Amino acid sequence: MSRHYFVFVRAILVALGLALLPLLMGNMILENFATHQARSEMNAIADRYISRSESAISDVVEVLRQMQVKGLTSCTRQNQGEFEKTLAQNVIINAIGIVDHRGVPMCYVPAQVRSGNAVLPAQKKDAPRVGIGMSWMEYQGIRTALVSWKLSNGWRLVANISPIVLAIEAGPDYLRQATEIEVRLGRDHIWVNPVGNSTLPVIMGSNYIEEFASSTIYPINVRVRSDRNAVMSLVSELKIVAVIACSGIAIFLIALGVWLSWKPEKEAEDDFIASIRNNEFIPYYQPVVDIVTGELQGCEMLMRWQLPNGRIVSPGQFMTYAETTGHIFEMTRCIMRQSIDDLGELYASHPELKISVNLFAGHFNDRSVIDDILDVYEDSPIALSQVVMEVTERQPLEDIELARKIIAEMQAHGIRVALDDVGTGHGGLAYLQKLGMDIVKIDKMFIDPLGSEENAFRLVDAIAELADTMNMGIIAEGVEKYEQIVLLRELGVSSAQGYIFSKPLSARQYLEFAEDIFTDRRNPVKVLEVQQELEAEGAGNDASSSSANQTTI
Template sequence: MISPKFLRWIRVIAPAIAVVTVPMLISEYVLSHHAVANGRAALRDMAVAYVERADEMIGEAITVMKKLKLANADTCSLENRQAFGHAAFNSSFTRQIGLASNEGVLLCGEPMGSLASPARLPATTSGDASIMLSVLSGETGGSQLAVTLRVSNDMRLVARLDRQAIEMRAGDPNLFAATAITVHLDDGSLWWQRDVAAGPAASGDVIAEKARSSTLPVLVTVTASSAAMQASVRELRDIAMIGSIFFGVITLLVGMWISLQNNDGSDEFSRAVAAQEFYPYYQPVIDLTTGKVAGCEVLVRWIRDDGSIVPPGAFLPYAEATGLIREITRQLMAKTVDEVAALYERHPDFKLSINLTASHFDNTDIISEIRETYLGSGIDFRQLVFEVTEQHPLRDLELSHQIIKEIQAMGAAMALDDAGTGHGGLAYLQKLGFDIIKIDKMFIDRVCFDVTSETIVHSLYDIADRLGLKMIAEGVDSEDQIAYLRGLGVTYAQGFIFAKPLPAADFIAYVEKMADATVDEFLPSAMARAAA
């Protein structure tokens, strides 16, 4: 069984762990989604930037060639070649301008240094578009884009672009370093590409974004792994982790301080429940018409190992709040079998009243617990009375009614305890079907000198009488109260004037002592006056 001390530290540590882990999990979820969303936006921006660069490069080449066409630069004359070289020199992206035949043969080009490894252009006809793009491959250093402009039926101006001019840095440097980029023409030919070196940033799910030129047959695709995107929020993630750990440590220290400075005894209480330190005490219920014992109410006492007794008011609220009262009730019922079953076998008319709380009516477990405890125990189901207090509201009246009916079906009776002091009142009597009403001590205390209390008691008695219910008066402490109750017609009572709650051995001795008592012997003055 888990020790109470361990449970106490769990209650201290668990909030601290929650303060650390919950914000971390939330921040991780938010930051992860934020990183991917921002990463996608960054990729789209990169793709658009590369499309704009491609448009700029190709647009510049077309503009230069159109100016040369207007100058009738459609031959390889020295003057035209000088014009080609001058135009290329003053261009930002164009590295060579020349003339090519429809067969794709480059006839001349300036500057000549760009022809270190001449390449053949695609063949064209007079019916092809006036402006065409093509990728030249096979040169040292990779592919190169060529832009051609028809200047006659047989000739096309050719502008060969700088193969590295399209490369640029865009967006977050950390993400850009892990981003692969490809620039294609619409025919699928690869103009330029940038690969990513293998590593953690290149692993994981790959996310791609694309952008297409609105005027030219150019498509840009940029890709990056989700791991690379997560790296962009690494600093924010570290800050969130440090903050969560900080507040978790603070919560742990505060919890430890509270636990040490304000120990409410819950550990000792849990240990006491596990050790079954809760015992039934029996308060006799007296038949006012005969003066004999009619049974008892079972009340709980916490008796520590050292013999000290903890009063119920010091632990019952905690027991009810934590739900431990259910286990205590189960233990009490089992101990009544061990302690008074033989007595109840000898007195088949005795009643044994056991208190239930609102938590007992949250589910039907109490039904099986009653059956398992008392079936064949020597205490007959017909001798059992289960009391339900008005002071704590039942959460589900329909379920409560079902449980009460099943308990009554066994043969046991149900009593409404503390009648007139709590939440249910007449609604409980109407909806739940009790057999007994118990008048609370707060009304009995004032019946002989307070008209309001007497009116309430009289009204409760009248209700019980009309509904065919038995009535028991609690907290009877004086002979005058006994006389009043007998005069009203109340049959049963319990209180200190008869006996305080007694341990089992003393209760059994009390029953034996009072077995032959008469009304006059039991309470000579009060009973005699009441009988007169």
């Protein structure tokens, strides 16, 4: 008998076996699985908070110790200038100062506490050298932690740990909106109590699952509490299947469904490979614009799957499979080759333009990516100096040292390297420090709240200042509002991409977009400025008309 036949018979037998299992036993197994899975996720969440908070406090303590060693123990103008330099070098710190024995600030950089108000308890004689406390300032339920270092004269150096240090995503989607996370410093001080989950204790009542974790270094305790109903939603569909499987009709439908929809894995694999060979994976290009002058600086190359019927499939539906199976390597080579045909003439005539190519973590497991880039671009109309390789922070690099060597070899050939999705994933500041990036790209999640949240402005300012200090270029992603452009200009960010300028474009559309700019038919920034002026005039005319009507009456 064929393998296909045995697979079909096995599916029928599995369906019959499920139908005969007691429903209660099935539910118990599923619920135990969901609970175990949720507890594992919750433990992982708690461990991330402990690890992140321990690392932040230890780093800040070392910064304060170094400040004492350097003699930065008074509020002279020169010392305050050194405080500013220290802030620029340490993104996790958003303020540094000195307080007297009463805990009252003598100086703070930047100034944020009114004179005479204590930010720390009064100094005790037997107090340890390092102290940890909490400020009244917070961001999305995360308070600003204060770390102090006792000086010999009774004063204390103080550093504020930015709340963004503990802005951690609360696990997978099914838990994220039904989980309460509380981080305590000692017994009395709440460090993290996300405002988005403030109603959860009322909603959950006593029907919840809890996990705890404690630091072995500092008095930090984490409690993660999730709604049991949300946890059970992980297996709710399986419970429905179990009920259906208890009837003879369910057995027939399952068997019929297996018969009609079954397809060998190898055949599905062959279909995907055929799509690669047929060049169905094509590049789209999203422009990067100078938000001051409106000049075109280049584009980010994105991958799309164009089916034979013309329908475009977004990366979210195939990228994980491509990366898991390793097909992403050939797919990346294909769109790089296609970019030569699409943009070679344009880039040869405009050497200032850049093209960014996205790489995933697997590209840095060996240096074959270097050979791929050189094979495509070295003798092409697109020069290596016009190529930017983007490294995403959302996936961890397996070997940081090997990745650093590969990036250094890219840069030796004139290729620039950008860190994508800054602040959203695994690497964070470690990638900036260890990998030697040329460009930082600020993720859309930090650009969206610009103009509505003061802390978002400070965060982008900190990233921009850090990039400037490290001589890196900076690009803002996901810009969608003119107000964001104005604020980015204020922060010294001059490059951006987003739907306010253009969505990702086909090769033809991108060439038309570039032609309009280079022939002065269209300046995307000036177009936006004119629109703003017209809207302002319209609002002024409406106000004048309303005033005249009131006077006539």
